[in-house]
Amino acid sequence: MTHGTMPTPTYILGISCFYHDSAACLLKDGEILFATQEERYTRKKHDEAFPKNAIDHALKFAGIAPEDLSAIVFYEKPLLKFERILRTYFKVWPRGLLSYHRAMQEWMTKKLWIPHIIRKELQYKGPLFFTEHHESHASSAYFCSGFPDATIVTIDGVGEWATTTIGYGKGTELRLTEEIRFPNSLGLLYSALTYYLGFKVNSAEYKVMGLAPYGEPRYRDQMRRLIDVKEDGSFALNMEYFTYEYGLTMTGKKMEELFGEPTRKPESPLTQFHKDVARSLQELTNEVMLQLVKHAKKLHPSDHLCLAGGVALNCVTNGKILKSGLFNDIFIQPAAGDAGGALGAALLVWHKEFKGERIPKMEHVFLGNEYANTEIETLLKEQNIPYDVLSDTELIERVAGILANEAPHPGPLPPLGHELVVRDPEGSSDPEREAEWRGEGGNQPTAVVGWFQGRMEFGPRSLGNRSILADARNKESWQKVNLKIKFRESFRPFAPTVLEEKVAEWFDLNRESPYMLLVADVHPDKRDRIPAVTHVDGSARIQTIRRDQNPRYYDLIKAFEKRTGCPVIINTSFNVRGEPIVESPKDALNCFLHTQMDYLVMGNCLLEKKKIGQGTAVDRGEYLKKFSLD
Amino acid sequence: MHLPPPLSWLYAGWMAFSHVLGMIMSKIILTLLWIAGFGSYAVILTIIHLIRKTPPKTTCWQIPPEEFEGRLKYQF
Numbered sequence: 001m002t003h004g005t006m007p008t009p010t011y012i013l014g015i016s017c018f019y020h021d022s023a024a025c026l027l028k029d030g031e032i033l034f035a036t037q038e039e040r041y042t043r044k045k046h047d048e049a050f051p052k053n054a055i056d057h058a059l060k061f062a063g064i065a066p067e068d069l070s071a072i073v074f075y076e077k078p079l080l081k082f083e084r085i086l087r088t089y090f091k092v093w094p095r096g097l098l099s100y101h102r103a104m105q106e107w108m109t110k111k112l113w114i115p116h117i118i119r120k121e122l123q124y125k126g127p128l129f130f131t132e133h134h135e136s137h138a139s140s141a142y143f144c145s146g147f148p149d150a151t152i153v154t155i156d157g158v159g160e161w162a163t164t165t166i167g168y169g170k171g172t173e174l175r176l177t178e179e180i181r182f183p184n185s186l187g188l189l190y191s192a193l194t195y196y197l198g199f200k201v202n203s204a205e206y207k208v209m210g211l212a213p214y215g216e217p218r219y220r221d222q223m224r225r226l227i228d229v230k231e232d233g234s235f236a237l238n239m240e241y242f243t244y245e246y247g248l249t250m251t252g253k254k255m256e257e258l259f260g261e262p263t264r265k266p267e268s269p270l271t272q273f274h275k276d277v278a279r280s281l282q283e284l285t286n287e288v289m290l291q292l293v294k295h296a297k298k299l300h301p302s303d304h305l306c307l308a309g310g311v312a313l314n315c316v317t318n319g320k321i322l323k324s325g326l327f328n329d330i331f332i333q334p335a336a337g338d339a340g341g342a343l344g345a346a347l348l349v350w351h352k353e354f355k356g357e358r359i360p361k362m363e364h365v366f367l368g369n370e371y372a373n374t375e376i377e378t379l380l381k382e383q384n385i386p387y388d389v390l391s392d393t394e395l396i397e398r399v400a401g402i403l404a405n406e407a408p409h410p411g412p413l414p415p416l417g418h419e420l421v422v423r424d425p426e427g428s429s430d431p432e433r434e435a436e437w438r439g440e441g442g443n444q445p446t447a448v449v450g451w452f453q454g455r456m457e458f459g460p461r462s463l464g465n466r467s468i469l470a471d472a473r474n475k476e477s478w479q480k481v482n483l484k485i486k487f488r489e490s491f492r493p494f495a496p497t498v499l500e501e502k503v504a505e506w507f508d509l510n511r512e513s514p515y516m517l518l519v520a521d522v523h524p525d526k527r528d529r530i531p532a533v534t535h536v537d538g539s540a541r542i543q544t545i546r547r548d549q550n551p552r553y554y555d556l557i558k559a560f561e562k563r564t565g566c567p568v569i570i571n572t573s574f575n576v577r578g579e580p581i582v583e584s585p586k587d588a589l590n591c592f593l594h595t596q597m598d599y600l601v602m603g604n605c606l607l608e609k610k611k612i613g614q615g616t617a618v619d620r621g622e623y624l625k626k627f628s629l630d
Numbered sequence: 631m632h633l634p635p636p637l638s639w640l641y642a643g644w645m646a647f648s649h650v651l652g653m654i655m656s657k658i659i660l661t662l663l664w665i666a667g668f669g670s671y672a673v674i675l676t677i678i679h680l681i682r683k684t685p686p687k688t689t690c691w692q693i694p695p696e697e698f699e700g701r702l703k704y705q706f
Contacts, residue, residue: 079706093672097664104660114705129702162694178691234690353702 014346016075023339024054030356034058035367035458040583066122075341076133080160096246133159140344141308142169145331146361156309157187168300195250198264212282213537215275233295303328312336319519334515335459368456373603400559447598462573464553470570478532484596488577496533500544502567516543578627594623
């Protein structure tokens with residue numbers, strides 16, 4: 001069915017759900033009007049439920065009802081996926097009984113009824129489409145890239161059957177020409193070792209990436225036993241070491257025998273062994289991805305590369321691909337995981353079914369809700385929270401001054417509570433570290449600012465609208481934000497935002513990186529100046545900012561640079577560990593009140609913690625209990 | 631459904647019992663399907679595979695199925 005004459009305007013809703021990271025995306029005449037993830041509303045990280053809240057917000061933003069939609073698109077083909085699951089059970093039988101029970105329950109009650117669920121939840125009678133999983137990923141990258149043509153590589157855990165695909169895009173045409181099929185999956189290999197290292201699967205793979213620089217690649221031989229990488233870039237896993245085909249875990253005894261260590265229990269202390277395994281895994285991933293893109297380029301020569309799929313969130317690998325010089329330009333979909341599938345699915349139908357024109361390059365991901373100053377002030381007045389309202393210029397200057405440590409010091413920090421001991425495996429029983437964190441001896445940390453502005457970001461990264469900001473020049477800022485505000489593992493580095501025109505002066509990068517998806521080295525002579533964002537190996541996961549992308553955020557960093565000579569600040573997501581990024585002023589206020597953040601800026605409202613009080617460790621503990629550790 | 635007590639208690643009890651019974655029965659039926667249905671098919675496939683002795687692939691790349699008209703309408 002093709003739609004020769006398009007209704008105007010044409011609204012297409014893309015949906016992803018029922019695996020992880022449910023999301024909804026609304027297009028109007030091919031332009032991305034609204035995109036958001038369900039977890040931001042339900043406050044359950046990686047929520048996989050039907051994205052009713054996300055869809056309601058999208059429709060409300062557009063001012064339409066479900067009957068005004070020209071099409072709804074689901075981001076994968078459920079029956080193909082079910083076929084893969086059934087065939088896998090035939091293959092592994094008689095193993096897999098417990099996994100089979102769990103899977104059949106899910107499929108019989110929910111996943112086989114997706115058209116029915118969509119129509120019932122939305123009272124929708126119009127056309128319904130289903131794209132393939134990796135096609136959705138490919139589409140989300142290529143159609144947002146602005147490239148006239150591109151080589152496309154998508155790589156993730158698994159979709160229906162494909163785990164890795166290669167294809168090309170030209171004009172409005174997109175075609176995937178080769179694929180690697182389940183169970184051979186680089187994404188699942190990475191997830192399996194994430195599990196082995198004691199982290200949460202489909203949630204904490206980026207922590208393994210952050211841990212890698214602390215280790216040495218001592219386990220290359222063991223990695224070679226896990227995966228056979230061929231000359232043409234394809235690969236096959238040695239399934240003896242993995243149990244995800246039939247088990248409820250990713251790996252078993254054989255993996256433990258291979259490395260000579262048991263699977264790490266979550267939250268137990270990390271040792272050099274774990275860091276070395278992480279490093280070995282990262283090197284392997286870099287190597288496989290480079291082989292893949294080389295092969296992709298041979299098949300579909302182009303100056304441009306588009307990447308998507310969960311593995312495309314591995315910024316270290318992306319940095320290696322960029323540095324290889326194989327392509328003149330690379331576009332990585334910022335919502336590279338399954339949430340971006342909703343976007344890709346909608347775009348694919350826009351082009352294939354509605355014969356729509358290409359949209360311009362995606363210049364930003366601020367596609368969620370925005371809250372007016374009046375709404376923010378109403379909330380603060382209801383809660384009896386003292387605040388100041390500042391003009392745009394006053395706000396920029398004041399916050400830049402706070403970040404530059406020109407404001408009076410916030411004062412001594414209260415004792416660390418129980419929540420810290422529970423949440424940090426690096427220092428759960430080290431009194432010396434605890435004293436260090438309290439700022440006893442050494443420099444005092446500078447102020448930390450919660451920054452809540454404009455429309456919410458789409459995708460896993462905070463890029464200046466739902467962010468926690470701090471001074472990158474002060475190493476104590478890093479410790480304070482990690483341990484006293486985000487309550488997360490102390491090995492995890494922070495990412496910088498830098499003015500785009502200054503990026504080459506401070507980093508080994510000579511192009512934009514607006515979505516924090518590229519890692520590059522900090523120049524050696526600058527590492528001592530921005531220690532809080534320089535990882536142990538001298539690298540940083542960079543976000544560049546231009547004024548047309550986010551004027552207020554750009555002006556803030558510019559004002560900070562005027563004061564300090566440094567165009568770089570810490571930018572981390574506005575949430576505590578295990579919590580989704582804040583969506584509403586209420587979420588931001590809750591996070592602010594229950595952590596040791598010093599200031600909160602929402603719209604033009606500035607809140608100071610010393611005027612409100614720090615709150616008790618018991619209150620913080622109660623707040624943190626709502627979020628399961630990731 | 632609005633029933634006067636004690637009928638409402640009986641109704642609530644019956645619904646709870648039905649739910650538990652449903653959970654148990656579905657597990658029994660799924661397990662029987664696992665053994666008889668999946669088991670038979672798995673054994674047949676294994677025998678066919680052993681007889682045919684399919685040679686291992688030299689590469690893992692596979693070509694995706696052909697596109698067909700209107701394929702985006704379908705769940706497969």
